Amino acid sequence: MTDTEAASVASTEASSSTVAPTDAATRMFSRSIVISGIRCMLAYVVFPWILPLFGVATGVGPFIGIVIGVVAIGFNVASIRRFWISKHRWRHAIAVLNGSVIVLLTILLWIDLRDLVA
Numbered sequence: 001m002t003d004t005e006a007a008s009v010a011s012t013e014a015s016s017s018t019v020a021p022t023d024a025a026t027r028m029f030s031r032s033i034v035i036s037g038i039r040c041m042l043a044y045v046v047f048p049w050i051l052p053l054f055g056v057a058t059g060v061g062p063f064i065g066i067v068i069g070v071v072a073i074g075f076n077v078a079s080i081r082r083f084w085i086s087k088h089r090w091r092h093a094i095a096v097l098n099g100s101v102i103v104l105l106t107i108l109l110w111i112d113l114r115d116l117v118a
Contacts, residue, residue, distance in 0.1 A: 032075035
């Protein structure tokens with residue numbers, strides 16, 4: 001193998017190692033946003049409107065909201081960590097976006113806990 005071929009292989013290996021963490025960070029971000037969206041859809045559409053129309057699941061909204069909210073916050077935190085570890089160029093913007101989602105989810109968790117106690 002010539003020096004040029006060796007350099008080409010080395011640069012290919014280096015670039016493939018930086019792509020994987022970025023792809024993983026992007027997948028984690030997508031997953032966290034989808035889970036947050038599912039939580040909102042369940043908490044604000046399915047449980048309070050659709051299921052009660054059929055006489056099903058009245059009063060379980062806060063329980064489901066708490067569980068899904070905690071999972072969604074975990075995925076958002078993991079997403080932030082992956083973007084920072086991968087040194088992704090959008091890590092600052094993603095951290096702000098995920099942080100905003102975490103704040104909203106925390107407010108929703110507080111509301112669900114309050115509804116559960118009341």
